[in-house]
Amino acid sequence: MTDLLDHLRTAVGAEHVLTDDADVAAYVVDWTGVHSGRALAVVRPGSTAEVADVVAACHAAGAAIVPQGGNTGLVGGGVPDSSGGQVVLSLGRMRTVRDVDPVAGTITVDAGVVLADVQAAAAGAGRLFPMSLGSEGSCTIGGNLATNAGGTAVLRYGMTRELVLGLEVVLPDGRVWDGLRALRKDNTGYSLKDLFIGSEGTLGVITGAVLRLFPATPRHATAWVAVPSVDAAVALLGVAQQHAGAHLATFEIANRQALDLVLTHLPGASDPLAGPSDWYVLVELAGASSEDGLDGALEAILGAAVEADLATDAAIAGSPAQRSALWALREGISEAQKVEGATLKHDVTLPIADLAAWASSIGPVLDEVLPGVRPVTYGHVGDGNLHYNLSSPVGRDDDLRAAERDLSTAIYDSVAAGNGSISAEHGLGRTKAVAGASYKSEVEVDLMRAVKAALDPAGLMNPGVLLPPA
Numbered sequence: 253m254t255d256l257l258d259h260l261r262t263a264v265g266a267e268h269v270l271t272d273d274a275d276v277a278a279y280v281v282d283w284t285g286v287h288s289g290r291a292l293a294v295v296r297p298g299s300t301a302e303v304a305d306v307v308a309a310c311h312a313a314g315a316a317i318v319p320q321g322g323n324t325g326l327v328g329g330g331v332p333d334s335s336g337g338q339v340v341l342s343l344g345r346m347r348t349v350r351d352v353d354p355v356a357g358t359i360t361v362d363a364g365v366v367l368a369d370v371q372a373a374a375a376g377a378g379r380l381f382p383m384s385l386g387s388e389g390s391c392t393i394g395g396n397l398a399t400n401a402g403g404t405a406v407l408r409y410g411m412t413r414e415l416v417l418g419l420e421v422v423l424p425d426g427r428v429w430d431g432l433r434a435l436r437k438d439n440t441g442y443s444l445k446d447l448f449i450g451s452e453g454t455l456g457v458i459t460g461a462v463l464r465l466f467p468a469t470p471r472h473a474t475a476w477v478a479v480p481s482v483d484a485a486v487a488l489l490g491v492a493q494q495h496a497g498a499h500l501a502t503f504e505i506a507n508r509q510a511l512d513l514v515l516t517h518l519p520g521a522s523d524p525l526a527g528p529s530d531w532y533v534l535v536e537l538a539g540a541s542s543e544d545g546l547d548g549a550l551e552a553i554l555g556a557a558v559e560a561d562l563a564t565d566a567a568i569a570g571s572p573a574q575r576s577a578l579w580a581l582r583e584g585i586s587e588a589q590k591v592e593g594a595t596l597k598h599d600v601t602l603p604i605a606d607l608a609a610w611a612s613s614i615g616p617v618l619d620e621v622l623p624g625v626r627p628v629t630y631g632h633v634g635d636g637n638l639h640y641n642l643s644s645p646v647g648r649d650d651d652l653r654a655a656e657r658d659l660s661t662a663i664y665d666s667v668a669a670g671n672g673s674i675s676a677e678h679g680l681g682r683t684k685a686v687a688g689a690s691y692k693s694e695v696e697v698d699l700m701r702a703v704k705a706a707l708d709p710a711g712l713m714n715p716g717v718l719l720p721p722a
């Protein structure tokens with residue numbers, strides 16, 4: 253492997269090949285702290301040509317590659333295994349916005365550009381790049397594409413996949429596929445870009461992308477609404493869609509446990525409502541101008557909701573600062589739960605009509621497995637996606653760790669029985685690769701393995717992630 257390291261140093265510059273423990277430390281443990289490994293080296297190429305050189309050298313040496321962007325993934329897919337033989341390929345130096353075309357509605361970026369910087373570049377051109385995640389200050393477009401990320405704007409704009417026009421990818425043998433097309437219509441064969449989107453680094457290294465932009469929506473009407481149940485939240489979604497139509501931009505849910513953690517652990521957070529509620533919904537309407545009548549539509553939604561017993565109270569943001577404070581209650585949940593202690597994440601989706609029944613039936617099942625376990629339930633209810641994240645019974649993190657297999661199995665079995673999915677948006681990574689395959693048919697797993705074998709016959713791209721070993 254000395255030859256490989258020498259080659260990598262020549263390819264990207266010795267200062268961009270990290271091997272000292274202190275230098276690699278931040279790259280080998282994930283955001284949750286649950287997954288950590290060892291790396292042969294962390295390599296930080298600065299261009300697509302350098303990525304190609306690095307990948308070709310690893311291919312020739314038989315060294316496995318773990319692509320990494322902002323390392324905010326939640327399923328352990330961006331960190332190496334414990335072998336010490338894998339090369340972490342960080343896209344962190346590839347941060348150029350290559351082009352913004354407001355008329356065509358496109359932005360072309362390097363894969364290492366941070367999501368918030370893509371949003372800012374779009375805003376600078378008077379356009380909107382709608383993808384929005386709690387991690388947007390550190391996650392990268394490459395990681396968003398590789399995980400087909402979701403977030404809080406899916407309801408109106410769709411998953412990452414729907415925001416992509418073209419891709420540039422370094423293939424596992426080091427060849428470059430230039431698919432950076434900005435065409436809205438292109439029916440010339442298999443949609444190769446769709447293979448790489450959501451592939452979690454297992455089919456190639458994404459180095460660039462052409463993304464779609466939308467008209468800017470600088471006007472907002474935002475409310476934090478107390479609702480009695482998930483059932484009521486789902487019914488309220490229907491009311492909101494009826495009154496706001498295409499202006500409905502956000503519809504997120506959180507239970508009281510989630511809000512309590514935010515109020516406890518996030519400095520400056522305060523409850524906007526006088527009394528407690530079991531559930532809350534963050535509703536936001538967004539539009540281009542004051543002509544859109546957002547405030548009136550929000551009031552109509554809330555009035556109809558109270559009338560129909562779907563809401564008991566609401567706080568409406570009266571200023572940008574109040575809007576930010578309401579959003580912080582939602583976006584702060586992951587961080588607050590991490591500060592609280594051990595967390596067992598589940599990112600599930602079911603047909604939206606079945607979500608409420610599922611959420612009320614699963615709690616007692618889990619309490620049988622681990623009495624006192626605390627469901628911190630929140631997420632993108634408008635998309636049928638709940639983050640059913642468990643915190644330990646107070647002060648008993650070891651018990652949560654000991655019971656995690658049984659708890660996750662109970663959740664996954666019930667989701668599968670309800671025709672749902674065990675990962676709505678975070679992907680399978682290392683955490684769920686085995687479970688993911690076990691809930692798919694033999695035919696589906698065979699097809700996935702065939703795709704993997706066709707693109708990465710040597711099996712060197714992020715092995716053990718997304719698909720379990722054969």
Ligand code: FAD
Nearest residue numbers: 321322323324325329330386392394395396398402453458
């Ligand atoms: P990384 O964590 O570095 O990598 C993730 C995966 O992508 C790995 O498998 C890695 O190998 C692969 N990869 C990374 N870059 C490339 C590349 N250039 N080419 C090929 N493969 C690559 N996710 C959601 O979907 N919705 C949310 O609402 C959401 N909220 C979050 C909130 C918080 C506070 C945090 C910490 C995370 C959240 N996430 C969410 C998860 C995470 O931010 C996303 O999965 C994000 O898309 C990962 O981007 P990244 O650049 O950090 O990727």
Ligand code: MLT
Nearest residue numbers: 326386586597631639641
């Ligand atoms: C979110 O929507 O905040 C994240 O995807 C949830 C998580 O951190 O589990």
Ligand code: ZN
Nearest residue numbers: 403631639677
């Ligand atoms: Zn989410």
